[in-house]
Amino acid sequence: SIADPAAFLEQTEALRTKDHSRFVERLRQVRREGPSLSTPQQWHLRYLDAWETMFEGDYSRSEAQLRDIIGHSGDVTLAAKASALLLSNLGANRRYDEAFALANHLVDDLPRIDDPLARSMVLMNLSQMFNLAGQTDLAIQYAGMMESAVPPGETLCYPFSMRAAALNNTGRLTSSSPELTKAIDACVTAGQPILANTMWLVLGDRFIDEGQPRKTLALLERIEPSIRASDYYAHLLSSQVQRARANEKLGNVEGARKAALAALAMGDDTEMNEWMRDAYGVLYRIEKGQGHASAALSYYERYVAQDKGYLDDITARDVAFELSRQHLLAQKLETERLARQNSVLRLQKALETKAVETSRLYIVLLLLFLASVVFWLLRTKRSQLRFKKLSWHDGLTGIFNRQHFMNEAERILRSLEKRTGDACLVFIDLDHFKQINDTHGHAMGDLVLKHAVAICGQQLRPGDVFGRLGGEEFGMLLVGCPGERGMLVADHIRMAIEASPVIEEGCVVSFSTSVGLAATGTCGYELQRLCREADMALYKAKRAGRNRVMADTSGSLAES
């Protein structure tokens, strides 16, 4: 019984041409015993069934089985073997277009087929297919590939047979060619009767062509039991035809006729091949030789029909091969075109990327430019402001200069006038400042000016305006301040200055100020008038002995 189904199926496969009847018997055994098979084993069994179906000549059923295996088994090796078998199936059915298309696929697939047996089968069928197409060089090349990688357990029988068959097709093979002898030896040693018979029959043909028909007959005598045992249709037919031809050559008319008729009895009339043609040829010549004109004509017509069919077949193969080659070439060109198109697209993409990068760069540059413009504008604005500020302020004391003081005073007076608010314009002049300069130096003079400004600043309120009018003379606009209060503030300033001398490097410099005041309440809001009045009051204070505050000439305010 079947203990190891996987091994059993392997062994069965190895027997398929070696011992065909045992092969068939073992397939029956599997059916009988029905061992449980894994999915891959089930597919393997289906493949062996397909092989046998084809061997028995049921090509269409075999084709369906093989296509099922190729499409659905999911087993690369088995699919390759099935494809190889399908190739010879299509070839045998003269479906050359499909056969060569498949052959081209298999040539492409070859590098991916690792399994040695599957690879060998593919190579063998490719060799056969190309031999059929008259591409003997290719056929020999694939036989050579088979030869250099014989799978374990296999022999050189297949590759040598393929090579001999291809050489036979070229017309270069003779009965003594070493290629033929080697093939026969290898197949006999390997115990491959079918392949050995194929080679023997080639030898038989060569003997006839070389004018040694006796040797052919002797050979046929020897191999007949094996041919009968194998029950291989092609051999049964071709050996009869060979016998007929050999007998014809020897002038053995009856033997020739008998063999030719036996051959014709095997096939049917729709069959077109060189053997049927040769059988009709032999019969035609026999009838003609015997003067049977009508029989001769009838055989001749059959002969011509077969010959035409055979030649048509050869043409069909050539055309199919040529077509498949053109198709392949077209595919290759298309692939190259696509590759070129791809590289153009790649270049375009690279260009687009570059363009995007460039525009990005432009944007960045533009932004940088804008940023620098904004920065430059800000800087300009800042320096403008700084210059403006500088132009508004006195360099030594930091308070408003004369011009800006006047502008500001004018502006404020305008708005005070509208709401009749109060303000006092106060002019302050340091007393005998020239003496300070002369006695203590100009630097000390500067210090005294700054000191005086600091003291005045302490007496001011936010909103008041303070500026240096020139030299040691200062101006103040006390905003929201009526005359009387202005006099008090001015006197405060005077007293504060008098009470805080400058002490510098052990040197004490005391100084005083004279102050003139003009109030809006008495002089109105006209700046010029206020200035005049304040100036006159200051003059009066100087004249009256300095270190005092005097109000405008309207006289309502007292001296302090």
Ligand SMILES: Nc1nc2c(ncn2[C@@H]2O[C@H](COP(=O)(O)OP(=O)(O)OP(=O)(O)O)[C@@H](O)[C@H]2O)c(=O)[nH]1
């Ligand atoms: N150190 C210093 N001296 C200045 C500055 N501006 C003007 N002066 C000096 O101030 C002095 C002003 O003198 P005068 O106008 O004669 O008046 P005064 O000496 O203060 O006498 P009275 O005003 O009459 O009390 C001059 O000697 C100027 O040189 C300055 O910015 N720094």
